Amino acid sequence: MKPEKKEILSPTKLVLPLNQSESLQQFESKTDEEVWDAFDKGNELAFNFIYRVHIKGMFRYGSQVTCDTALIKDCVQNIFIQLREKRGSLSKVNSIKGYLFISLQREIIRKLGKGKSFEKNSIEQNENFFPITLSHESILIQREKEEEKRGLVRQALNQLTARQRQAILLFYEEGMSYKEIAEAMEFSEVKSARKIIYRALATLKCIIIK
Amino acid sequence: MKYKDYDILDFLSDEFFIQWVKSPDKNNHHFWNKWLQQHPEKRETVMEAASIIRSVKYANSPELSDEMYVDAFETIIKAGKQKTENQPTTTSWFSFYPLRNIAAFFLLGFCGWMIHYHMLVGLQPEIPVVVEENTVFRNVPAGKKSIITLADSSRVFLNANSEIEYPAAFNQGERWVKLTGEAFFEVKRNGKPFSVFANNTEIKVLGTSFNVKEANKDLSVALVSGIVQVKDSKGNQVRLDPMEMLAIKEDGRFFKTGFDTLEITGWKDRILVFRSASYEDVKQKIENWYGVEMTLKGKVSSQWKYSGIYKDETLENVLRGIFITSGMQYNIENRKVTLYNPK
The missing domain is CATH 1.20.58 (Methane Monooxygenase Hydroxylase; Chain G, domain 1)
Structure with missing residues (x-):
């Protein structure tokens, strides 16, 4: 358990009438296309909604590529600033989350790569990206036999390439669909997202089945 | 290919299955629960796949401050x-x-x-002021179950041998319920937090459904949908995501696990579930469920384990299902069950 967070802002200063939050709720039932469209048309509540829903996830996703939190924050800010500037002529997206993820990944790698020659395919080149861990809490209470098995799974996970780990994390940790993975990993076809998951699972097969 | 022909790798690459594991909602939940009831032989594979999916985590996961x-x-x-x-x-x-x-x-x-x-919200657990406030008590004896709809239209499924207490003016003031025993909560979102107090622990939610069980000073909270925050008497605080269960032991130790929805919340739909249950587990469940007393003549091996699912069955049928297959005899007389094990 984490220690309690220190209060940073006095909540009383920032309390908003409830009806304001209710008008945000309108977006919860909308599709990504509709939310994005509203944002494109300059709807500030739509922007607020996107920020609220995705900011934490983006920050966490950025942490898979760098541990420099200040850099991640800068990149997230830049992405939103640029998006807001381009309102009115934004291109369509299939999945907001997938789009924000790939934008963030590009932005971080661009910043990390400044002055260096690597930029393309750098996920493949950097084997430290997207490390996977297996949740500790659930391992602890597993029966010993199963714990052994999980240890093996961990070993197998290390045999995956960074791109495969990325796909597996998007699939299991983020709960993304193949379509969203395709967007987040810049595959032009959803088929490629399936393929990379199948290949990753094939690597893990001998450990999973027994 | 049909789900019944799936092996573990098929489940591990199935979007609809992962969606259920990661973000269960009414639709997928309904499907998978029904499907599992029809295919109990697949339960182990499914649980294993779900456990693998749930255990994959980012190695670095800093929280945004x-x-x-x-x-x-x-x-x-x-x-x-x-x-x-x-x-x-x-x-x-x-x-x-x-x-x-x-x-x-x-x-x-x-x-x-x-x-x-x-x-x-939830950082300061205000223990509700019970003094001078009118509260309502509802309790359910062994052998019975009850559904209580509160003034804010939240529903409480109260299991046998359990009791809740809540303010009479529930909807106007704070929403809180004190629980002894086991209950399943379906909390309606209305902007005000809803707290369940059990075993010196506060479970704080906005709108969500979850199961709380308090027994022998142990407490478990299993979240089906939404978000809950659990705070124990020492100020430790844990947030649960859907399909996570938090167990707090008498000595204050706690851990998170996944859980099998049918096993934990089946009771509210009158489904009695035994999952590798020891004789003691079986005895306790049956006594509670049917409001009977069970005694054993002879001995049951500590290796003995029973798994089975009964929906709306009579005591007689359940006993027959459990014990006849194990070569034991039983006798029911006036709310007393006597079990004979000749071995």
Whole structure:
């Protein structure tokens, strides 16, 4: 358990009438296309909604590529600033989350790569990206036999390439669909997202089945 | 290929299955529960796949601090504003400008409100003032179950041998319920937090469904949907995601696990579930469920385990199902069950 967070802002200063939050709720039932469209048309509540829903996830996703939190924050800010500037002529997206993820990944790698020659395919080149861990809490209470098995799974996970780990994390940790993975990993076809998951699972097969 | 022909790798690459594991909602939940009931032989594979899916985590997972959350928001909004100020203002920008300002004010306010709501609410567990407040008690004896609808239209499924207490003016003031025993809560969202107090622990929610079981000073909270925050008497605090269960032991130790929905919440739909249950587990469950007393003549091996699912069955049928297959005899007389094991 984490220690309690220190209060940073006095909540009383920032309390908003409830009806304001209710008008945000309108977006919860909308599709990504509709939310994005509203944002494109300059709807500030739509922007607020996107920020609220995705900011934490983006920050966490950025942490898979760098541990420099200040850099991640800068990149997230830049992405939103640029998006807001381009309102009115934004291109369509299939999945907001997938789009924000790939934008963030590009932005971080661009910043990390400044002055260096690597930029393309750098996920493949950097084997430290997207490390996977297996949740500790659930391992602890597993029966010993199963714990052994999980240890093996961990070993197998290390045999995956960074791109495969990325796909597996998007699939299991983020709960993304193949379509969203395709967007987040810049595959032009959803088929490629399936393929990379199948290949990753094939690597893990001998450990999973027994 | 049909789900019944799936092996573990098929489940591990199935979007609809993962969706259920990661974000169960009414639709997928209904399907998978029904499917599992029809294919009990697949249960182990499914549980194993679910457990693998749930255990995959980012190795680095820093939390975005509240400070950064607000600061980034402000930077983004202000960057837009500066731009408009420095640019030669066109009429169209100009007409937007005051609107933006107002929006920024509200958005910042909203930000704070969200932080207040999601992070700070629950940090100070106010023990409700029971003095001078009228409360209502509802209890259910062994052998019975009950559904109670509260004034805010939240529902409480109360299991056998359990009791709840809640304020008579439930909807006007704070929403809280004190629980002894086991209950399943379906909390309606109405903007006010809803707290369940059990075993010196506070479970705080907005709108969600979850199961709380308090027995022998142990407490378990299993979350089906939404978010709950659990705070124990020492101030330890844990947040649960859907399909996570928190167990707090008598000595204060706690851990999170996944859980099998049918096993944990089946009781509210009158489904009696045994999963590798020892004789003691079986005895306790049956006594509670049917309001009987069970005695054993002879011995049952500590290796003995029973798994089975009964929906709306009579005591007789359940006993027959469990014990006849194990070569034991039983006798029911006046709410007393006697079990004979000749071995």
